Amino acid sequence: MKLFYSASSPYVRKVMICAILRGLDDRIERISTNPHVSPPELLAMNPLSKVPCLVPSDELPIFDSPVICEYLDSLGTASPLYPDPGPDRTGALVMQALADGIMDAAVARRLQQPWPQDEGRQAYDSRQKAAIERSLDWLEKHPPGGLRDIGAISVACALGYLDFRFGGEPWRDTRPKLAAWFAKVSSYPALIDTAPV
Numbered sequence: 470m471k472l473f474y475s476a477s478s479p480y481v482r483k484v485m486i487c488a489i490l491r492g493l494d495d496r497i498e499r500i501s502t503n504p505h506v507s508p509p510e511l512l513a514m515n516p517l518s519k520v521p522c523l524v525p526s527d528e529l530p531i532f533d534s535p536v537i538c539e540y541l542d543s544l545g546t547a548s549p550l551y552p553d554p555g556p557d558r559t560g561a562l563v564m565q566a567l568a569d570g571i572m573d574a575a576v577a578r579r580l581q582q583p584w585p586q587d588e589g590r591q592a593y594d595s596r597q598k599a600a601i602e603r604s605l606d607w608l609e610k611h612p613p614g615g616l617r618d619i620g621a622i623s624v625a626c627a628l629g630y631l632d633f634r635f636g637g638e639p640w641r642d643t644r645p646k647l648a649a650w651f652a653k654v655s656s657y658p659a660l661i662d663t664a665p666v
């Protein structure tokens with residue numbers, strides 16, 4: 470399988486953590502890609518010009534990260550990362566949606582940074598930042614347990630991205646439970662091996 474890949478993308482990190490936990494990472498050939506320059510090889514597989522995009526041999530390309538992660542979960546024999554239909558699955562998917570929303574807001578803020586910070590951009594940045602803050606507060610009230618499902622994996626990637634790109638905006642002081650959980654899972658090999666660069 471080929472994966473259009475960027476080492477700094479939190480969505481790509483999600484996919485790679487799932488691949489590692491499913492024992493599939495050695496079946497994935499990583500193709501280093503800058504989606505922002507819309508390379509033709511990526512556009513041929515994903516008209517949205519976004520990474521991650523997984524191309525299983527002889528099959529249709531797969532995007533975006535939730536779809537890729539669920540596809541990987543259907544391969545191999547390791548413990549499933551998507552619970553069976555029911556409350557646990559719904560909870561994991563909602564947590565994934567929240568974490569993906571944090572990533573969306575943080576990536577959007579990052580993309581705006583090089584441009585002149587006029588009033589409109591400042592208002593946009595404040596709105597994204599507020600969404601992140603509220604989501605972190607929600608996670609402090611409902612912290613993930615372990616790294617056992619797609620929800621927890623997604624939260625780890627979102628927090629890792631905040632530390633990577635917004636290290637000057639501390640989030641831990643007012644969220645001790647979330648901070649303790651993240652400190653614990655950050656020592657797991659799947660997180661160490663996929664840390665953003």
Ligand SMILES: N[C@@H](CCC(=O)N[C@@H](CS)C(=O)NCC(=O)O)C(=O)O
Pocket residue numbers: 475477478479480504505517518519520521533534535569576
């Ligand atoms: N919802 C998508 C988001 C993917 C995404 O936004 N990836 C960024 C890299 S971090 C990208 O490829 N951006 C290129 C662009 O927006 O043009 C997913 O979960 O895979």
